[in-house]
Amino acid sequence: MIDLLVTGGAVLTADAADTYVPDGAVAIADRRIVAVGPAAGLGARFPGAPTLDARGCLVLPGLVNAHSHAAMTLFRGTADDVDLQVFLDRLVAAESAVLSAEVVRAAVRLALAESIRAGVTTAMDMYWFPEAGLEAAADAGFRLVTGPTFMDVPGPPDGLDFAARLRLAPELLARTAIRCVTPHSTYTLDPDRLLAVAELAREHGALLHIHAAENAAEAQTVRRRHGRRPVELLHHLGLLGPGTLLAHAVHLTDEEIGLIADSGASVAHCPVSNLKLASGVARLPELLAAGVPVGLGTDGAVSANALDLFGPIRAAATLHRVGSGAAPDPTLVGARTAVRMATVDGARAIGIGALTGSIEVGKAADLVVLDLNRPHLTPRHDPWSMLAYAAGPADVRDTVIDGRIVLRDRRLLTIDEGSAIEEVEALAGALRKRAGGPSRTT
Ligand SMILES: [Zn+2]
Numbered sequence: 001m002i003d004l005l006v007t008g009g010a011v012l013t014a015d016a017a018d019t020y021v022p023d024g025a026v027a028i029a030d031r032r033i034v035a036v037g038p039a040a041g042l043g044a045r046f047p048g049a050p051t052l053d054a055r056g057c058l059v060l061p062g063l064v065n066a067h068s069h070a071a072m073t074l075f076r077g078t079a080d081d082v083d084l085q086v087f088l089d090r091l092v093a094a095e096s097a098v099l100s101a102e103v104v105r106a107a108v109r110l111a112l113a114e115s116i117r118a119g120v121t122t123a124m125d126m127y128w129f130p131e132a133g134l135e136a137a138a139d140a141g142f143r144l145v146t147g148p149t150f151m152d153v154p155g156p157p158d159g160l161d162f163a164a165r166l167r168l169a170p171e172l173l174a175r176t177a178i179r180c181v182t183p184h185s186t187y188t189l190d191p192d193r194l195l196a197v198a199e200l201a202r203e204h205g206a207l208l209h210i211h212a213a214e215n216a217a218e219a220q221t222v223r224r225r226h227g228r229r230p231v232e233l234l235h236h237l238g239l240l241g242p243g244t245l246l247a248h249a250v251h252l253t254d255e256e257i258g259l260i261a262d263s264g265a266s267v268a269h270c271p272v273s274n275l276k277l278a279s280g281v282a283r284l285p286e287l288l289a290a291g292v293p294v295g296l297g298t299d300g301a302v303s304a305n306a307l308d309l310f311g312p313i314r315a316a317a318t319l320h321r322v323g324s325g326a327a328p329d330p331t332l333v334g335a336r337t338a339v340r341m342a343t344v345d346g347a348r349a350i351g352i353g354a355l356t357g358s359i360e361v362g363k364a365a366d367l368v369v370l371d372l373n374r375p376h377l378t379p380r381h382d383p384w385s386m387l388a389y390a391a392g393p394a395d396v397r398d399t400v401i402d403g404r405i406v407l408r409d410r411r412l413l414t415i416d417e418g419s420a421i422e423e424v425e426a427l428a429g430a431l432r433k434r435a436g437g438p439s440r441t442t
Contacts, residue, residue, distance in 0.1 A: 002029040002049045003403060006367060007039045009054030012383045013359040014061050014344045018336070020383065026059060028365040031403035036359055052398060052405065056373045058383055061358050062121025062366030062401060063309045064346035067209075067247040067268035067297025069127045070111035070144065071104040074427055076301040084215050084277050091302055092153050095128065098431055099157035104129040106423045108136040108144075111307055113415045116142065118308030118393035119368035121401045124245065124268065124297070124350045126182035126209060128157045131172055140414045141406050143366070145350060147206060148172055150197050151184035162193055169200055178352060179206035186212065186222045186230045191237055198239050207243050207351045209268075210234070213256070214248040215279040231256040240265045245350055247297065248273075249287070250280040257283065261290035266349035269341065271315035272306075273299035284320050285332050295346030296338070308393035313338045317388045335388035369398035 004027075011024030013036060025042035027035035027049070035042055072091075079090045104127065115123060125133055125146040137144035148169035152162065160168070173179050181204075183189050183197040201208040212230045213219055222230045231252060234240050242264035249260070249267045260267065269282055287294055296312045298304045304311070317338035322328050347357025356366045372380060376390050399407035406414045 002027045002034060002046050004028040004052060004365075004400075004405070005042060005046055005049040006052045006054050006059055006369065006400070007043060009057040009059040009369060010372075010380070010383065011036060011059045011359060012061075012387075014340055015358050015360050024059065026359055026365070026367060028400070028403045031365055033359060033361055033363050033365050036361060052369065052400075052408075054369050054398075056371070057397060058370040058372055058386070059359070060119075060368050060370060060383075060387065061343040062356065062368055062399065063119050063342050064295060064350065064357055065115065065120050065123035065298055065307070065309060066245070066295030066346045066349050067270055067299055068111075068123045068125050068307065069300030070115075070123065070125050070133060070307070071099075071107035071127050071129075072300030072302045073111045073114070073307070074098075074103065074107040074424055074431070076305055079302050080276075080305070084279060085217065087277060087303065094431065094435075095157050096153070096155040097434060098427070099128055101129045101132040103427055104132040105136045106420070106427060108133045109140065109415060110420045110424045111301065112136060112140045112142045112144075113412055113417050113420050114307045116140070116399050116401075116407050116412060116415070117396060117410075118310070119370070119396040119399055120307070120309060121366040121368070121399060122347065122350075122352070122356055124180070124209060126184070126247075130182075134176065141401050141404050143178075143356070143401060145178045145180055145207075145352070147176055147180040147182060148200070149182045149184070150193065151188045152190075152193070153188065166196060166200065170204065173200075173204045173206060179204050180209055180351075181206050182209045184211060185214075185218070186210075186226070186233050187218055191226065191233070194234075194237055194239060198237070201243065207245060208239065209245045209247065210239075212246040212249055213251040214274075215277070216251055219251045229253070229256065231259060235259045235263070243351065247299075248279065248282065250274055250282045252283055252287075254286075257286055257290050257292070260287070261292050266293040266295065266351075268295050268297040268349060269316060270297040270299040270304065270312065271319050272311045273297075273303040275315065275319070276305075277303055281319060284316065288333075288337070293345060293349045294341055295349030296342045306393075309342045310387075310392050313342050313388050316341060335382075335384040339384055339387045365400055365403040367400040368396055370395050371397040
């Protein structure tokens with residue numbers, strides 16, 4: 001017996017052969033995908049199975065957000081249209097003033113409601129109070145990959161100094177199924193601290209996720225302080241390797257691209273955040289040509305505002321045609337590569353390619369059912385094109401994570417959406433009052 005048969009839709013598997021089954025089905029048992037194929041064959045093989053009718057829909061792998069700060073939903077809209085330094089100053093001050101485990105849990109819950117509605121089933125997350133984020137994710141049935149966070153700022157929201165945070169980290173790592181540690185960057189942590197965090201990651205077999213080379217000012221700051229550019233410094237310290245995921249990686253020299261590729265490290269490309277903060281255009285075509293695994297991230301809701309991946313997919317597919325400094329080239333990146341970056345390549349980039357990212361037997365049952373009965377998704381010539389250039393989060397009808405339906409017919413089943421919105425709106429009201437701003441926006 002199986003637990004669920006998602007049947008009747010076109011299935012885009014994103015497997016190595018890009019298998020597409022026009023009238024397909026996916027069988028799920030014990031949270032895993034146990035069969036993929038034509039609907040008629042699977043219907044006969046599993047008679048009487050509970051079904052999710054996907055006729056008129058596209059079934060695709062759950063989307064993977066390779067870089068996020070989920071709890072920043074609380075600060076969405078508070079630091080728009082400013083440069084990265086103003087953005088960081090404003091954000092860090094607000095975080096120090098209001099964050100607690102309870103506040104993070106509420107803000108993450110809202111982020112997960114938004115993410116599940118947008119077909120995101122996994123997110124790599126870096127933020128304060130990671131244990132609160134993990135609790136919210138467990139309640140929502142969402143795969144949030146996060147772990148101990150390290151960032152030296154005046155007045156950290158959790159009041160912990162570096163030594164205390166390092167001492168507490170193993171306990172959190174022992175409780176997480178997918179282990180990662182998230183040192184913020186080479187400009188907010190000194191080399192000795194980066195080395196200590198890397199040692200922690202090694203001891204626990206954890207992925208090391210760090211911002212690197214997001215903008216030109218960062219590269220200059222790190223070079224001035226340490227004599228090396230961010231990626232050079234990470235290489236010098238022995239922090240680049242197959243267990244390292246770099247967020248952004250916008251400002252790279254040819255040599256640094258070579259260092260990343262040779263080390264086996266991955267990159268989380270966040271084009272919408274990079275555009276909004278004018279951080280620059282990442283050298284994505286060169287990274288891909290060098291064989292670097294690249295996933296797509298939203299970044300936090302302060303820098304990118306929306307937590308769906310359709311925006312980053314479209315930006316990644318199109319931006320690099322004019323933005324890399326070379327001659328304009330309409331064949332660069334494109335729909336298929338961008339969609340694979342948001343699914344199977346993203347899962348690989350965050351170190352869980354064997355678990356999720358594609359619809360294949362043995363992988364976790366992470367699926368999205370996209371409603372195609374929409375004017376902007378008609379006609380159905382090419383699913384890759386549709387996903388990259390026309391689809392949006394509102395087209396997601398159902399989301400399945402780890403075999404569990406968490407969004408059905410556009411209704412969230414694991415999060416009380418009304419209370420999630422109310423709770424964050426109340427927290428945001430208190431935040432505005434504290435800042436002396438208007439208590440109500442129009
Ligand atoms: Zn970030």
